[in-house]
Amino acid sequence: MLDSFILGLSSGSTCLFTCGMVIFPYLMAGTAGTRKIITDLSLFLLTRFLVYFILATLAFYFGKVIFTSPVFRNYISGILYMLFSGMLIWYAISRSRKPDCPAKIVETVHNRKLVPVFLGVVNSLGFCPALMLILTKSATEGTIVQSYLAFLGFFAGTALYFIPVPLAGKIRRKKVFETIGVMATGIAGIIFMIKGLTSLIGGIIYG
Amino acid sequence: MTAGLIWALCCLIVMIMLYFALGGLSEGFAKLPFMKLNPNTNGGELAQQVVMDNCTLMIRKPVFDGLLRERNKGFVQIEWKGDLPGKINDTIDYNMDSSPDFVIGIIVPENQVNLVALNPKVRDVGISTSTSYGWAARINIDK
Amino acid sequence: MDEAIKNLTMRKSFGKSMLYTLPMFLLTFILMTGGRPDFSDRSGTIALLTTFLGLNILYFLMHYTGKTDKLRAILFIVFALTLSFTLIKNTIDIRQTMTYSQGDILECNMPFCHLVIPMLILPAAFTQSIIYPGSILGGFASISAMVVLWLAASVILGRGFCSWGCFYGGWDDGFSRFRKKPAIRKISDSWKWMPFAVLLMVALTSALALTPTYCDWMCPFKAVTEFEEVTGIESAAKAGIFISLFGGFVVVLPVLTKKRTQCSYLCPLGAINTLSNKVSPFIVKIDKQICNDCYKCVQACPMFALTNDDVKKGSVSIFCTKCGKCIDACPKQAIHYGIVGVPANRMVKFSRNIFLFVSFLFIAIFASGSIITVVKSFVNLFI
Numbered sequence: 130m131l132d133s134f135i136l137g138l139s140s141g142s143t144c145l146f147t148c149g150m151v152i153f154p155y156l157m158a159g160t161a162g163t164r165k166i167i168t169d170l171s172l173f174l175l176t177r178f179l180v181y182f183i184l185a186t187l188a189f190y191f192g193k194v195i196f197t198s199p200v201f202r203n204y205i206s207g208i209l210y211m212l213f214s215g216m217l218i219w220y221a222i223s224r225s226r227k228p229d230c231p232a233k234i235v236e237t238v239h240n241r242k243l244v245p246v247f248l249g250v251v252n253s254l255g256f257c258p259a260l261m262l263i264l265t266k267s268a269t270e271g272t273i274v275q276s277y278l279a280f281l282g283f284f285a286g287t288a289l290y291f292i293p294v295p296l297a298g299k300i301r302r303k304k305v306f307e308t309i310g311v312m313a314t315g316i317a318g319i320i321f322m323i324k325g326l327t328s329l330i331g332g333i334i335y336g
Numbered sequence: 337m338t339a340g341l342i343w344a345l346c347c348l349i350v351m352i353m354l355y356f357a358l359g360g361l362s363e364g365f366a367k368l369p370f371m372k373l374n375p376n377t378n379g380g381e382l383a384q385q386v387v388m389d390n391c392t393l394m395i396r397k398p399v400f401d402g403l404l405r406e407r408n409k410g411f412v413q414i415e416w417k418g419d420l421p422g423k424i425n426d427t428i429d430y431n432m433d434s435s436p437d438f439v440i441g442i443i444v445p446e447n448q449v450n451l452v453a454l455n456p457k458v459r460d461v462g463i464s465t466s467t468s469y470g471w472a473a474r475i476n477i478d479k
Numbered sequence: 480m481d482e483a484i485k486n487l488t489m490r491k492s493f494g495k496s497m498l499y500t501l502p503m504f505l506l507t508f509i510l511m512t513g514g515r516p517d518f519s520d521r522s523g524t525i526a527l528l529t530t531f532l533g534l535n536i537l538y539f540l541m542h543y544t545g546k547t548d549k550l551r552a553i554l555f556i557v558f559a560l561t562l563s564f565t566l567i568k569n570t571i572d573i574r575q576t577m578t579y580s581q582g583d584i585l586e587c588n589m590p591f592c593h594l595v596i597p598m599l600i601l602p603a604a605f606t607q608s609i610i611y612p613g614s615i616l617g618g619f620a621s622i623s624a625m626v627v628l629w630l631a632a633s634v635i636l637g638r639g640f641c642s643w644g645c646f647y648g649g650w651d652d653g654f655s656r657f658r659k660k661p662a663i664r665k666i667s668d669s670w671k672w673m674p675f676a677v678l679l680m681v682a683l684t685s686a687l688a689l690t691p692t693y694c695d696w697m698c699p700f701k702a703v704t705e706f707e708e709v710t711g712i713e714s715a716a717k718a719g720i721f722i723s724l725f726g727g728f729v730v731v732l733p734v735l736t737k738k739r740t741q742c743s744y745l746c747p748l749g750a751i752n753t754l755s756n757k758v759s760p761f762i763v764k765i766d767k768q769i770c771n772d773c774y775k776c777v778q779a780c781p782m783f784a785l786t787n788d789d790v791k792k793g794s795v796s797i798f799c800t801k802c803g804k805c806i807d808a809c810p811k812q813a814i815h816y817g818i819v820g821v822p823a824n825r826m827v828k829f830s831r832n833i834f835l836f837v838s839f840l841f842i843a844i845f846a847s848g849s850i851i852t853v854v855k856s857f858v859n860l861f862i
Contacts, residue, residue: 135684308669312676320680323696323720327712340820344760344833347635351837354631355510355844358624366616366623373615374608376689378587403605403686413585467582474585 132324133266133279136259136317137286169245174288176249181280184260185267189276192268203328206269210325213265216258217318220311259283259314262321375399379413379474384432391418391470395430400479408479411462416470420444424471431455438475451475488812489545489831496542499832503538503840507531510844511851522862526855533850534843541835547803551842552652555642558846559649561853563703566590568856569619570705578708587612590620593629593645594700597678597747598693601686610689632841637759638752639801641742641782643838644845647700651741652802655733655781662735671743671783671798674750681747693747699724739781742800756797761834763801764817766824767793776805776814793823801838 196205263283270276354361365371375381379396386393393416400410412430424442431437437455442448442464449464462474491499508516511531518524537550544550569590570577583589591613602610614621632640641648681693695707696717702725707714724745732740742749756762765776770790777785784798785805795805795814806814816831817823 134687135680138683305672308672309675309679312673313679316676316680323716327716330712337820337822340760340818344818344830347760348833348837350631351635351840352506354628354841358627361627362616362621362624365627366621370603370607370609371615371623372608373587373612374602374606374610374689377608377610377612379585401606401689403602403689463581463585465580465582465585467586469586472582472585 132320133263133282134286136262136321137283138289138313170291172245173249174291176246177288178284180250180254181284182277184264185276185280186273188264188267189270189273192270192276196269206265207325207327207329209265210262210321210328212325213258213261214318214321214325217262218315218322220258220314220318222315258318375401379415379472383430389421391416391420393426395428398430398477406479409459409476410479411474411476413472413474414440415467415472418470420470428475430475430477440473440475442471442473444471449473489542489815489828491542491545493543496539499542500535500539503836503843504535506840507534507843507847511847522855522858523851525858525862526851529854530847530850534847538835538839538843541839542832546807547831547835548807551642551803551839552649552656554842554846556649556653557850558646558842559653561846561849562646563650564856565849565852566704568852576708577705579705580708584612587614588618589613590705591622591625592620592647592700592704593625594647594698594746594748595691595694596626596629597682597751598685598691599626601682602689605686606689610685611691611694628845633752633755634758636761636801636838636841637756638749638797638799639759639761639834639838640752640755641746641749642800642802643842645742645748646846646849648739648742648800650700650703651729651733651739652781654730655737655739657734658737661737663732664736666736666738666783668783668786673744674746674753677745678747678750696720697724697745699729699741699745701725702729737781738783743781743783743798753797756799760819761801761830761837762817762819763795763799763806764815764823765790765793765795766813766815768824769811770809770813771811773810775808775810779804779808801834 260283263279267276267279270279375397376399380399381397382394383397384395386395394414396413396415398410398412400406400408412428414426414428414430416424422444424444425439427436427439429436435454437453438458439452439454440461441450441452444466447464447466449461451458451461453459457478459476459478462476464473465471508531511527534554537554541547541550567577570579574580574583579589589612591611595611599609599611602608609615609622611622616623629640629644632644636643642652677693677697681697684692694701697720699721701707701721706721707717709715709718724741728741728745732738732744770793772790774787774790777787777790780799781802781804782798782800784796784800786796789796801816803816806816815823815827816834818826818830818833821830
């Protein structure tokens with residue numbers, strides 16, 4: 130759960146600064162006060178939580194079908210960790226990285242009441258490398274509770290950034306925070322790369 | 337401007353005094369409430385002590401300390417101090433409920449450790465290592 | 480104009496330089512001898528006097544030549560080398576190896592260094608305890624003494640600690656001086672925020688795991704102090720990481736870029752010290768009336784603390800470590816040490832004198848112990 134939380138926390142800041150600018154105006158547009166913002170935000174976070182819950186369940190059972198032996202699990206999870214963490218690192222260092230958010234699709238939704246739910250679904254299903262890493266972790270966990278905990282940690286790490294939504298407009302030096310967030314994501318990628326490497330080597334040596 | 341100059345002169349004085357006062361300042365700093373080692377670091381408080389033929393067995397309190405609250409997984413640290421026999425085989429009751437929790441066997445020269453869990457909360461051996469005073473082991477346990 | 484520049488030169492006459500060195504001479508003597516000089520041990524006496532004279536000659540030359548950086552760097556690099564030598568010697572004397580075992584960690588007798596500090600803050604706040612397996616007070620490099628020294632130096636010198644106090648900085652400072660011209664020039668300015676990302680990650684991981692993760696996994700200076708015994712895949716991975724980071728950030732990149740890349744891109748304590756620059760009364764100032772925008776200072780800065788924009792604005796960024804390299808590189812003497820609140824070009828000499836005294840005194844006494852140890856070891860080889 131610890132590494133999932135760290136991954137969520139590191140990639141969450143990037144998520145906030147890329148998607149935040151799309152999500153916040155929709156969450157706050159036309160609202161009369163803090164109560165409405167809190168309601169919308171809660172709905173948004175609850176949707177993300179539910180989507181993650183479903184993803185954790187699916188990943189676990191999918192993992193059970195695929196990873197039939199522990200050695201195979203070590204190999205595959207090692208390779209997947211390395212692949213997705215490599216993508217995460219690439220995302221952090223790539224100059225062509227565009228601050229685009231999948232939630233931009235929200236423009237097609239006309240029912241304003243559904244916007245927070247829709248944003249929650251799109252935001253949590255934005256298949257970024259960080260989410261792929263958590264899916265891999267969740268798929269290779271021993272019990273379904275551990276699988277849920279992995280997603281719970283990831284959810285908690287990313288959700289922390291969305292809590293001060295009403296203050297988002299007041300943050301100065303957004304670019305600096307975004308830069309630090311992207312770099313932290315890269316470091317998280319390196320952590321998972323090492324995890325993948327040790328898992329793979331462990332599979333080879335002790336397999 | 338004056339405030340900056342006064343601050344700079346204060347810093348000058350503090351720097352001159354720093355090394356003279358370092359001993360006292362360090363002692364004062366060490367007395368602050370947070371200046372004590374975390375149980376995860378030092379193994380926790382001593383709970384039981386069993387004097388044996390050549391060495392003393394020390395069992396520390398189980399450690400579950402986390403950042404904000406206790407964790408579900410922790411460890412218990414046990415130490416043997418003194419002249420160790422070639423083979424150690426001790427039955428440990430770490431929670432002091434008068435029923436043994438695990439049996440630990442160590443072949444000291446070969447650095448081999450064997451754990452037999454008698455309590456379902458006992459998981460595995462975390463660390464088993466020689467120390468300057470003898471031997472120490474951390475046994476991973478559930479709460 | 481030339482007359483104005485001449486007036487700004489920091490050079491002093493021989494007599495004046497001697498006069499300025501006198502307080503340092505007395506203070507270093509008292510502090511290095513503990514006020515009670517003991518000359519009974521021959522090699523110890525030779526080591527003490529050599530170190531004492533060497534330090535004071537450097538300080539004298541700073542006043543006499545008006546230059547700072549090269550003379551500072553000599554002491555800074557010697558400090559890094561001798562401290563590593565002392566630490567390795569101590570470790571080998573005690574354990575007969577440069578490695579430490581799980582047993583050493585369980586016994587909580589690991590020497591403490593200031594790089595651990597960022598990892599202690601959150602656990603200390605939340606658990607009211609220290610997560611480093613070292614000695615709280617007493618013994619070699621106790622947690623309490625090191626934190627007090629770092630705290631005082633950081634408040635007084637700000638990020639100047641990174642160029643006047645850190646006993647690791649001398650390594651990449653030294654390697655950054657190997658080439659005359661950098662092989663890599665274009666580096667994105669945003670990388671200088673990297674230590675903050677490292678700080679964020681190590682502070683969080685350490686707080687959640689309640690172990691100092693930077694020391695465990697990342698610290699490149701384990702290559703020149705002590706490192707975990709390789710007993711399995713995890714410890715082998717750790718060894719691979721610290722060797723790669725040392726090779727990359729402390730040796731190769733500084734040589735290629737002529738910048739202190741470990742300090743600029745990796746060190747989490749550097750991030751905290753960057754913030755402490757806001758507290759320190761000493762800063763580096765640019766006099767825009769004299770500056771001709773030649774940007775030699777930007778090229779010279781080893782810490783990415785100066786950009787062309789900074790020079791245009793006439794202010795040095797918070798990443799400055801006050802090493803003095805830009806000051807020495809400026810052909811117009813437009814950059815100088817200053818004091819917060821005092822306008823650029825006012826009290827220039829006074830500001831430099833007071834900053835040099837404070838910073839040099841700190842490093843001289845901090846470094847003297849390890850320098851004496853090393854000199855004594857060498858003297859013992861011949862006597």
